[in-house]
Amino acid sequence: MLLRDLAHARAGDKGDTSSIGVIAYRAEDYARLERLLTPERVRAHFAGIVHGEVRRYALPGIGALNFVLEGALGGGVTRSLALDAHGKCLASAMLEIELPEEG
Amino acid sequence: MPARSIRIGAGAGFSGDRIDPAVELAEHGRLGYLVFECLAERTIALAQLARQRDPEAGYDRLLAARLQAVLPACRRQGIRIITNMGAANPLAAARRVAEVARGLGLGGLRIAALLGDDLTDALRGTETPLDEGGTVAGLGNRLVSANAYLGAGPVAEALAGGAEVVVTGRVADPAMFLAPMIHEFGWSMEDWTRLGRGTVVGHLLECAGQVTGGYFADPGFKHVPDLARLGFPLAEVTEEGDALLTKVPGSGGRVTPATCKEQLLYEVHDPARYLQPDVAADFTGVRLEAAGEDAVRITGGGGRARTGMLKVSVGCHEGWFGEGQISYAGPGALARGELARAIVRERLQRIGLEAEELRLDLIGLDAILGPGPTRPEPREVRLRVIGRCASALAAERIGHEVDSLYLNGPASGGGVTTAVREVIGMRSCLVPAAMARPALHWLEA
Numbered sequence: 001m002l003l004r005d006l007a008h009a010r011a012g013d014k015g016d017t018s019s020i021g022v023i024a025y026r027a028e029d030y031a032r033l034e035r036l037l038t039p040e041r042v043r044a045h046f047a048g049i050v051h052g053e054v055r056r057y058a059l060p061g062i063g064a065l066n067f068v069l070e071g072a073l074g075g076g077v078t079r080s081l082a083l084d085a086h087g088k089c090l091a092s093a094m095l096e097i098e099l100p101e102e103g
Numbered sequence: 104m105p106a107r108s109i110r111i112g113a114g115a116g117f118s119g120d121r122i123d124p125a126v127e128l129a130e131h132g133r134l135g136y137l138v139f140e141c142l143a144e145r146t147i148a149l150a151q152l153a154r155q156r157d158p159e160a161g162y163d164r165l166l167a168a169r170l171q172a173v174l175p176a177c178r179r180q181g182i183r184i185i186t187n188m189g190a191a192n193p194l195a196a197a198r199r200v201a202e203v204a205r206g207l208g209l210g211g212l213r214i215a216a217l218l219g220d221d222l223t224d225a226l227r228g229t230e231t232p233l234d235e236g237g238t239v240a241g242l243g244n245r246l247v248s249a250n251a252y253l254g255a256g257p258v259a260e261a262l263a264g265g266a267e268v269v270v271t272g273r274v275a276d277p278a279m280f281l282a283p284m285i286h287e288f289g290w291s292m293e294d295w296t297r298l299g300r301g302t303v304v305g306h307l308l309e310c311a312g313q314v315t316g317g318y319f320a321d322p323g324f325k326h327v328p329d330l331a332r333l334g335f336p337l338a339e340v341t342e343e344g345d346a347l348l349t350k351v352p353g354s355g356g357r358v359t360p361a362t363c364k365e366q367l368l369y370e371v372h373d374p375a376r377y378l379q380p381d382v383a384a385d386f387t388g389v390r391l392e393a394a395g396e397d398a399v400r401i402t403g404g405g406g407r408a409r410t411g412m413l414k415v416s417v418g419c420h421e422g423w424f425g426e427g428q429i430s431y432a433g434p435g436a437l438a439r440g441e442l443a444r445a446i447v448r449e450r451l452q453r454i455g456l457e458a459e460e461l462r463l464d465l466i467g468l469d470a471i472l473g474p475g476p477t478r479p480e481p482r483e484v485r486l487r488v489i490g491r492c493a494s495a496l497a498a499e500r501i502g503h504e505v506d507s508l509y510l511n512g513p514a515s516g517g518g519v520t521t522a523v524r525e526v527i528g529m530r531s532c533l534v535p536a537a538m539a540r541p542a543l544h545w546l547e548a
Contacts, residue, residue, distance in 0.1 A: 023361065062364050
């Protein structure tokens with residue numbers, strides 16, 4: 001199951017850190033996201049792009065997970081050579097994550 | 104009797120934002136306040152450089168156009184304007200606002216300019232540690248600017264003093280929205296819960312159209328009606344700090360719990376501690392409920408005592424970007440793009456280009472997400488070569504090597520663009536709040 005079928009996302013930037021809010025479309029899918037969309041899975045997905053730590057904050061009240069990705073923006077938005085220096089596209093890239101089916 | 108609720112509109116979410124939606128809000132939003140957030144992290148450093156060249160410059164280039172567009176409706180209805188379009192020169196910006204008002208025949212307009220965020224001279228040469236490592240002193244003469252994020256207090260004071268337009272430099276974005284709540288409801292500056300709630304509302308509004316369906320549409324997944332005529336948001340805030348977020352009926356876009364959730368988390372790290380000059384806001388208990396068409400009720404925000412420290416944005420010279428791009432299309436586009444990339448890489452080595460960092464991407468293939476699947480092969484690719492160099496002269500060589508692919512590279516390359524631009528990097532540090540001395544200057548049109 002693609003994350004894109006369960007959730008939507010938006011990315012923000014501060015210095016060299018990207019933050020990506022991932023929000024379940026349906027409240028009943030939130031628990032599944034919390035189980036499966038682990039910081040480790042996100043870090044593996046962004047291997048080669050995110051060079052630092054990945055932290056996750058849970059907001060069950062609004063059915064959302066907030067990910068903080070350090071070392072994700074080429075040294076910082078203002079000095080990065082990247083075409084998408086803000087890492088705006090990372091939100092869509094996050095939705096490419098394939099979640100395992102649960103038995 | 105204090106007001107029971109106030110209506111605050113967001114007239115801009117960044118310096119280049121559309122102007123029409125602000126006019127629509129001013130004319131039809133039944134607002135008490137209209138806030139324009141136009142100051143990105145780096146904008147203020149660029150504005151400082153502009154001011155060094157011209158003492159009357161250094162404020163937002165669309166200031167006059169925006170005020171010209173909304174002042175008549177605002178004056179007619181008593182809507183007060185708060186904006187950080189003063190950037191590096193709030194006083195000159197306030198003078199410009201007075202000129203615009205006089206030109207519109209709106210004499211007597213009371214304008215307050217908020218100064219005191221500029222700590223460049225106070226921090227220059229000090230051992231203040233930067234969050235990214237090193238110290239301010241270590242930047243030496245590369246230092247361009249240091250501006251503290253001021254809180255809502257002095258803006259509320261300007262409103263209490265009767266300002267119809269408040270022009271600021273660096274102020275925390277949510278604080279511009281929090282200020283009218285503090286002023287109207289008489290909130291204590293130590294009422295952490297209300298300051299936290301007001302910050303939630305301010306944070307939801309600060310990017311304007313990003314909460315009304317802008318930056319949200321994803322065809323087949325997330326539909327936004329009439330996005331071309333996107334309307335900007337307004338919030339009706341109660342004395343308790345709860346709010347109803349909506350937009351002008353008939354405007355484009357949509358306001359739903361989903362649009363609000365995306366914005367609530369935007370640029371947030373720890374949602375339990377969203378650090379602001381006035382409060383450490385807590386977003387974890389926020390509830391967002393649909394309350395009719397294009398209306399969302401916001402409750403449950405919280406807050407804890409402020410840290411007593413202010414974040415300071417520090418701008419510094421970091422050399423020059425040099426860039427060149429060229430496109431390849433049709434059969435074999437990818438192979439020709441790859442060949443062009445290899446040629447430019449070799450030529451830059453041969454000329455001994457001294458770049459601190461260099462990147463050669465194929466747009467359409469690997470420019471944004473790095474290497475990945477190459478099937479199906481893209482029908483067109485665009486080589487983008489960019490580097491950061493110590494001098495403008497060195498940076499120019501990069502565009503030159505891309506440009507010369509016309510007669511010295513693979514077949515059918517087209518659409519070359521080249522650019523050289525100064526790099527102003529942004530760092531940050533924390534300083535004790537007492538270091539900033541906010542001061543209001545009054546003008547009348």
